[in-house]
Amino acid sequence: MRRSPPHPDISSGRERLPIPYYPEEEENFTSPHPPQKAVERCLLGSLQSYIPESIVHETWRKEALARLLDGDRGAAFARTGSSEANEIEQWLPRDDWSVSDPYEGSGCSCIAKPGAPCCTADTDCECVESFGNFYSTADAQLNGLARILHLDALPARHALRECTPLCACQQASSFIRSNSISTQRAAGPEDEARSFRHPEFVDRAKRRKLESLEVGTESNSYEDPQKSERASIQCANRVVGSGLACRLYIRSTAPRLGISPHRCSKSEGNAAISADLKSASRGLGLFTHDFIPRGAFVIEYAGEVISTQEARKRWVEYQKPSMCSPGKGSDPASSIAISQSDFGPRPSVSNKGSNYILVLQEWMNVGAHTGHAGFPSSPDPLSGTQATSALAPRAYRTNIDPTITGNAGRFANHSCEPNLISIPVRCDEPIKLYDDTSASSTCETYAVAAAPRAALFAARDIQPDDELTFDYSGGELAQLDDSRKHGEGVKRDVGRSGATPCLCGAPSCRGWMYFDPAL
Numbered sequence: 001m002r003r004s005p006p007h008p009d010i011s012s013g014r015e016r017l018p019i020p021y022y023p024e025e026e027e028n029f030t031s032p033h034p035p036q037k038a039v040e041r042c043l044l045g046s047l048q049s050y051i052p053e054s055i056v057h058e059t060w061r062k063e064a065l066a067r068l069l070d071g072d073r074g075a076a077f078a079r080t081g082s083s084e085a086n087e088i089e090q091w092l093p094r095d096d097w098s099v100s101d102p103y104e105g106s107g108c109s110c111i112a113k114p115g116a117p118c119c120t121a122d123t124d125c126e127c128v129e130s131f132g133n134f135y136s137t138a139d140a141q142l143n144g145l146a147r148i149l150h151l152d153a154l155p156a157r158h159a160l161r162e163c164t165p166l167c168a169c170q171q172a173s174s175f176i177r178s179n180s181i182s183t184q185r186a187a188g189p190e191d192e193a194r195s196f197r198h199p200e201f202v203d204r205a206k207r208r209k210l211e212s213l214e215v216g217t218e219s220n221s222y223e224d225p226q227k228s229e230r231a232s233i234q235c236a237n238r239v240v241g242s243g244l245a246c247r248l249y250i251r252s253t254a255p256r257l258g259i260s261p262h263r264c265s266k267s268e269g270n271a272a273i274s275a276d277l278k279s280a281s282r283g284l285g286l287f288t289h290d291f292i293p294r295g296a297f298v299i300e301y302a303g304e305v306i307s308t309q310e311a312r313k314r315w316v317e318y319q320k321p322s323m324c325s326p327g328k329g330s331d332p333a334s335s336i337a338i339s340q341s342d343f344g345p346r347p348s349v350s351n352k353g354s355n356y357i358l359v360l361q362e363w364m365n366v367g368a369h370t371g372h373a374g375f376p377s378s379p380d381p382l383s384g385t386q387a388t389s390a391l392a393p394r395a396y397r398t399n400i401d402p403t404i405t406g407n408a409g410r411f412a413n414h415s416c417e418p419n420l421i422s423i424p425v426r427c428d429e430p431i432k433l434y435d436d437t438s439a440s441s442t443c444e445t446y447a448v449a450a451a452p453r454a455a456l457f458a459a460r461d462i463q464p465d466d467e468l469t470f471d472y473s474g475g476e477l478a479q480l481d482d483s484r485k486h487g488e489g490v491k492r493d494v495g496r497s498g499a500t501p502c503l504c505g506a507p508s509c510r511g512w513m514y515f516d517p518a519l
């Protein structure tokens, strides 16, 4: 059943919305505004109208709104467990990665102007390297609403920025433009600790923590927020920060058997049916009403940015069974329910079936442009060990958890043949290079960066009512051989005791869901 879109766009990822709800039938998400107008909206207003009264526990809702409105900006609201929940470590180097970057050199080498289409080539795209952005055009099919990313121009697995040197935000900022960590000149290993521990980086991490709690804030700049905000609005090439350009909805992927899988009481009372549904269902899924052209930005997979340690803790917590409140919805597969916690009623994942924590990996493209060693290595804060050599291929991870606070992107299921691709993107959060010419330094420059956002783009043309899916492994699993596929990283998905079968149904389905080995 389709209803008229009841809520404004919640997809931009600027809104750190709580999603303690469960749709009775299906929920529509749409942007009533052209993207360029969307950034001017009152996002707090969106929040208020977004939370469906009928589903969300009223007390919780009032509390959440009150916290968002007060000066504290919802610090308590976003705290979801231990106090460490708000300790953000990002870009944690992984010492367990030894695979080489399968995407190295897979970009485009054309020389293009912003707004012009790009060609494919077998080296990194010169236009991206030069302009420090991906550029876009409006798509006539969607009345100019959809902004198209030229995927051929995209050096895969590289963080990108959402602006151009022509953009006012660039001119107003002293940030050094960069689209990719791979293009940065690197520090030597001995300078690495300084880069990650640099006071400004620490401040930045703290600020990021606050940003993740703020609703209605468009600026992420720590130099001149107001200036940056104005510049953001002016930038014609933004796609991720401009919000949704197509109408999305969510619904259960379970076969319709005349029994609503959403009703906790029913599924509890019909264990056999529930089990059947669960075996055939991937829970809720994200669908589109509209045709989406290849390359269009679709939605951000938005959530709290958390440390790996916190992700591990939450993973354990989410696996614990919780109560299903009478009258509130609960899906046998995804099982989001309203339960009590020390913060009062809040959403929780109530069985072992679901995992929303996304690990975004950024590959270092070693010395591709500069002949330098790429991004510096650093001691692994988790193991205390020194990570792999600065010369070795490396992946940097960002843990995104939308379980408690996120957006509709959390309903995008996994497929081994997905129609979306996840790209790390920084919106007004550029990598900044610091010159260090002190006598003790062995290098000139070191880098400091904010965590990227997981932006989902259409990997191919998508038809109306198609389900939107992406590869949770970020394409990594497809690169691995069979022995690794069924290895440690996969098998820990369900309670660390066995793999979760993949139900994507794709002809080339790998059979198992990916699960990050660090969890």
Ligand SMILES: C[S@@+](CC[C@H](N)C(=O)[O-])C[C@H]1O[C@@H](n2cnc3c(N)ncnc32)[C@H](O)[C@@H]1O
Residues within 6 Å of the ligand: 281, 282, 283, 284, 285, 331, 333, 334, 335, 353, 354, 355, 356, 410, 411, 412, 413, 414, 415, 501, 502, 503, 504, 513
């Ligand atoms: C990010 S959530 C996606 C939304 C989820 N289906 C829901 O109902 O909330 C990820 C969870 O969805 C389920 N899921 C997603 N893709 C799946 C697939 N291909 N096969 C089986 N389960 C899947 C798993 O339970 C997984 O932990």
